[in-house]
Amino acid sequence: MEPLILLEELTKNYDGKVLALDRVSLQVYPGEWVAVMGASGSGKSTLLNMIAALDRPTSGSVWVNGEDVLSLSEEERARFRREKVGLIFQHFYLIPYLTALENVMLAQYFHSMADREEAAQAVHEVGLEQRMSHYPSELSGGEQQRVCIARALINQPKILLADEPTGNLDAENEEIVIAIFRRLHRAGLTLLFVTHDPQIGTQADRIVELEHGRILPTFPAKALRSI
Amino acid sequence: MLGCLLAKSLWRGKARTVLVVLSVATASTLVSAFLNIAFTVSEEMAKELRSFGANILLVPKSEPLEIAIGGLRFVSPEESAYLEEGELPRLRTIFWRHNIVAFAPFLSQMVEVEGEQALLVGTWFDREIPIPEGKRFFAFANGSRREVAPDKGTFHTGLKNLSRWWQVEGQWPREDEDGVLIGNELARRLKVGINDRIRVAVEGKSVFLSVRGIARTGGDEEKQIFVHLKLAQELFKLPGKMERVQVSALVTPDNALAARASRIGPANLPPEEYETWYCTPYLGSVIYQIEEAIPNTKGKAIRQVSEAEGAFLGKMRLTFILVVAVAVLVALLAVMATMVTALFERRQEIGLMKALGADAKQLGLLFLLEAGLTGMGGGIVGYFGGLALAQLLSVRTFSLGGLGFSLSLQAAILPITLLAAVSVALLGSFFPAKEAMRLEPVKTLRGN
Ligand SMILES: Nc1ncnc2c1ncn2[C@@H]1O[C@H](COP(=O)(O)OP(=O)(O)OP(=O)(O)O)[C@@H](O)[C@H]1O
Numbered sequence: 001m002e003p004l005i006l007l008e009e010l011t012k013n014y015d016g017k018v019l020a021l022d023r024v025s026l027q028v029y030p031g032e033w034v035a036v037m038g039a040s041g042s043g044k045s046t047l048l049n050m051i052a053a054l055d056r057p058t059s060g061s062v063w064v065n066g067e068d069v070l071s072l073s074e075e076e077r078a079r080f081r082r083e084k085v086g087l088i089f090q091h092f093y094l095i096p097y098l099t100a101l102e103n104v105m106l107a108q109y110f111h112s113m114a115d116r117e118e119a120a121q122a123v124h125e126v127g128l129e130q131r132m133s134h135y136p137s138e139l140s141g142g143e144q145q146r147v148c149i150a151r152a153l154i155n156q157p158k159i160l161l162a163d164e165p166t167g168n169l170d171a172e173n174e175e176i177v178i179a180i181f182r183r184l185h186r187a188g189l190t191l192l193f194v195t196h197d198p199q200i201g202t203q204a205d206r207i208v209e210l211e212h213g214r215i216l217p218t219f220p221a222k223a224l225r226s227i
Numbered sequence: 228m229l230g231c232l233l234a235k236s237l238w239r240g241k242a243r244t245v246l247v248v249l250s251v252a253t254a255s256t257l258v259s260a261f262l263n264i265a266f267t268v269s270e271e272m273a274k275e276l277r278s279f280g281a282n283i284l285l286v287p288k289s290e291p292l293e294i295a296i297g298g299l300r301f302v303s304p305e306e307s308a309y310l311e312e313g314e315l316p317r318l319r320t321i322f323w324r325h326n327i328v329a330f331a332p333f334l335s336q337m338v339e340v341e342g343e344q345a346l347l348v349g350t351w352f353d354r355e356i357p358i359p360e361g362k363r364f365f366a367f368a369n370g371s372r373r374e375v376a377p378d379k380g381t382f383h384t385g386l387k388n389l390s391r392w393w394q395v396e397g398q399w400p401r402e403d404e405d406g407v408l409i410g411n412e413l414a415r416r417l418k419v420g421i422n423d424r425i426r427v428a429v430e431g432k433s434v435f436l437s438v439r440g441i442a443r444t445g446g447d448e449e450k451q452i453f454v455h456l457k458l459a460q461e462l463f464k465l466p467g468k469m470e471r472v473q474v475s476a477l478v479t480p481d482n483a484l485a486a487r488a489s490r491i492g493p494a495n496l497p498p499e500e501y502e503t504w505y506c507t508p509y510l511g512s513v514i515y516q517i518e519e520a521i522p523n524t525k526g527k528a529i530r531q532v533s534e535a536e537g538a539f540l541g542k543m544r545l546t547f548i549l550v551v552a553v554a555v556l557v558a559l560l561a562v563m564a565t566m567v568t569a570l571f572e573r574r575q576e577i578g579l580m581k582a583l584g585a586d587a588k589q590l591g592l593l594f595l596l597e598a599g600l601t602g603m604g605g606g607i608v609g610y611f612g613g614l615a616l617a618q619l620l621s622v623r624t625f626s627l628g629g630l631g632f633s634l635s636l637q638a639a640i641l642p643i644t645l646l647a648a649v650s651v652a653l654l655g656s657f658f659p660a661k662e663a664m665r666l667e668p669v670k671t672l673r674g675n
Pocket residue numbers: 014015018019020038039040041042043044045046047
């Protein structure tokens with residue numbers, strides 16, 4: 001089977017000083033749920049940004065869904081982001097002057113055309129049908145993050161990339177969000193997310209551990225659980 | 228979605244939106260005011276300036292017909308050495324009659340006033356004359372005819388309308404009384420004041436007349452006395468006659484065509500050009516038309532006046548253009564400054580949109596539409612502001628009773644003002660927006 005994400009010898013050197021990623025090679029297969037873990041500053045977000053075509057590596061290559069991401073022009077990278085990946089951030093990042101529903105519709109608008117029905121359905125699926133016309137400032141952190149999930153999924157991406165999606169949530173909301181991830185995983189979506197929390201990491205099929213920009217030998221999460 | 232996004236982001240940045248609208252409105256107020264003034268008021272201004280004296284002098288055609296024999300001068304005995312007063316209203320029947328602002332006839336002779344020699348001038352002070360009725364046609368050399376609707380009603384003219392800068396103490400004499408307007412210098416010399424009666428003697432005959440007003444003119448008129456024309460005609464035994472007429476006409480500055488017409492004579496112009504020349508209010512064509520309308524008349528241009536006038540208007544316009552240009556530049560900088568801060572504040576939003584897959588075209592459209600709409604708002608405010616400003620200027624500066632705007636001009640000013648406003652907003656936003664779009668999303672989304 002072709003890997004959906006293929007990283008080869010990926011290196012990112014910030015200003016020639018900070019080696020955020022050091023010859024990272026990684027393969028993620030369709031339907032896999034991968035947790036990226038590691039200490040703060042180990043390069044997790046950097047890795048995610050490379051896959052999302054938000055940043056460019058110093059060397060190495062990034063292939064996603066058969067596309068050589070590094071060869072894409074600025075415009076093609078924008079197209080790649082709206083078609084291939086769904087992004088979720090630790091700090092939610094919603095447009096403050098748009099309602100929950102409109103934030104989801106914005107992603108549709110950039111992709112092709114805003115469709116209120118479809119967006120409402122997506123908001124419904126994350127359990128926020130009562131909160132559609134609320135502004136981000138009127139939503140709890142967990143609710144905001146669920147809006148972000150709805151937004152990330154609205155354009156049917158190949159991969160869901162999440163950078164500490166539960167980092168700012170309490171246990172209850174964390175559980176709600178993880179439950180959504182589990183459901184998406186069961187539905188066959190490829191998930192790659194960054195977390196600090198081993199509890200959450202063990203929910204994934206596989207854990208990739210970063211240390212000073214390098215990948216430690218991998219082992220299946222299930223094996224970890226059985227220890 | 229785009230509409231919603233624009234409306235909400237403009238509403239969210241209300242303070243900023245208002246600021247940009249105001250900057251643009253300020254500049255477009257001046258643009259609109261300038262256009263209104265350039266189109267409408269400058270005509271009014273020309274009229275206002277025109278009131279400072281005559282630019283055409285009419286004399287009898289036969290005036291130069293003087294024969295000198297053995298040191299004696301014989302003026303042709305024909306009465307054509309004078310003009311007929313009765314033909315004056317015809318001035319208002321020529322093609323460019325609306326450009327005839329005022330005129331006054333003159334008939335003068337030296338007389339004895341209270342024992343002193345002085346020039347007595349008969350004229351019209353403030354005369355309301357009927358305009359001859361009936362349809363008029365203008366036939367052109369190429370055979371085309373143009374019909375001109377007849378004017379109705381009456382027309383105010385006379386020395387009072389021609390010489391508005393004169394300062395008259397007391398009153399202008401009425402047309403129906405034997406009152407006198409006396410020059411300030413003469414009045415002082417004779418020690419006469421308002422309502423004094425003075426004795427005027429002509430060829431041994433004398434009359435007593437009341438002084439109604441004392442005029443300061445800054446010219447030779449201060450040594451003269453003025454009576455209404457009828458009285459002068461009686462005193463000089465020249466009923467119905469006048470020597471010369473001063474006419475104040477609005478004219479277009481001469482161009483190549485006008486110069487050629489005066490060089491080779493209008494009759495020698497090709498028919499097409501003749502029509503153009505005839506239908507343009509050059510000083511030459513207005514004089515030509517007057518000569519056509521009043522037989523036995525020769526018109527002379529007092530050209531300096533209209534040239535000075537043109538130069539003045541040109542300078543006014545230049546000053547105004549400079550003011551407008553500075554205002555537009557300042558507005559541009561203000562919009563730019565506002566936009567730089569606005570886009571800095573919104574950099575996270577921009578980063579997010581890029582992360583969601585918005586490309587340069589989509590973001591550019593968003594920002595430029597935002598700027599364009601704001602500019603449009605400013606333009607609309609400025610358009611009306613400019614109308615008000617032009618109105619104010621026209622009343623205050625040119626002492627006109629408001630503008631008689633012509634609709635066709637108004638229609639042109641709105642789109643020009645809006646175009647200027649939108650351009651200022653777009654140009655002011657272009658570089659900040661371009662800069663903002665170069666932001667790397669990772670940089671703006673990092674940390675919080
Ligand atoms: N734009 C940048 N310029 C310079 N150095 C950077 C930049 N972004 C990240 N770094 C550095 O690269 C290293 C990896 O950063 P990264 O954000 O990927 O870490 P992380 O694993 O996501 O950490 P955390 O768990 O705290 O989010 C860090 O040492 C960081 O300081």
